[in-house]
Amino acid sequence: MTAKSTSAAPNLTIRHFDILVAPGFVLLELASLVDVLRVANRVCPSPPFTYTYRSLRGGPVASSSDAVVSTDPVPSHPKADYLFVIGNSDPDQPDLSLGRIVSDYTYRDAQVFLLAEAASRYIDEQGTDDLATHWENASFLQERGARFEAKLMIATENGPVVTCAGMGATADIALAVIGRHISGPAKMTVADILLHEQIRDFSSMQPFSGAKTTATGDGKLDHCIKLMQENIEDPLPIRQIVEDLKLSNRSLERKFKSVFGTTPNGFYREMRLAKANNLLMNTTLSVREIGMACGFPNGFSSVYKSFFGVTPFVMRRKKRQTAQR
Secondary structure (H helix, E strand, O other), X not given: OOOOOOOOOOOOOOEEEEEEEOOOEOHHHHHHHHHHHHHHHHHOOOOOEEEEEEEOOOEEEEEOOOOEEEEEEOOOOOOXXXXXXXOEOOOOOHHHOOHHHHHHHHHOOXXXXXXXHHHHHHHHHHOOXXXXXXXXXXXXXXXXXXXXXOEOEOEEEEOOEEEXXXXXXXXXXXXXXXXXXXXHHHXXXXXXXXXXXXXXXXXXEOHHHOOOOOOOOOHHHHHHHHHHHHOOOOOOOHHHHHHHHOOOHHHHHHHXXXXXXXXXXXXXXXXXXXXXXXXXXXXXXXXXXXXXXXXXXXXXXXHHHHHHOOOHHHHHHHHHHHHHO
């Protein structure tokens, strides 16, 4: 693996991620974050995210599974929007004592995400029970005689610092972060491509607790989105959906407005357009075939242009030109 940055359209606000790894880092956590960013860049009309692999000293760093990444050193004046620190299997690893680096990033308005062992090290040094880490690390802190107990949600947000359980929950955290900068349907498309069935919010309990998780925290809303996802080619009327859910139109509208800031019809339309855009960018299907597959038997080009600003033909041409550079 090599450090990577991606290009993007000049008029788009780009969000940059610094990804800090320590020796013996957990490859699953790195891949969960990077693949969410990579797929988001693929499905969006213009790539909205860039990222750089970093370590304290730079150079190659090996994971616990012997995969190696090439890293740049942590800058003295960071400019990233986000810093993700990937944990490893050793809470005593010196490279996880990052108080000064966390301060350097937060001072410059970056949000810092500490995963698993990086989180437990931060909790141990800060001495607070308002933060989360992986349940194994929480047990480790207790065995050491810590006078506080770490939270067992998948993440806790304390101003600019977010501590996380890590491992498989990293994908949930990454999806939540990209959801701040791309539409809800685009985020759902990323999750679908990754076969990530349910997106947990930060307050979700870690699975060993037996808590049942949902994609949105609302069972009716989950069911509604599932119906929409299952009926892309032949969209269901909203009146049929509310009948199936045994809800009123107004109640469903309030749920969508609260969680996604849009209407059920608006969300459904964006979901279908997000799928259409993914097909446009990554398949050789004709524009007409794509429109039909996404529930737009007529007027697909004009609907696409009203949302993305250009016709599907222009977008596909721009994508090909970019790929040839």
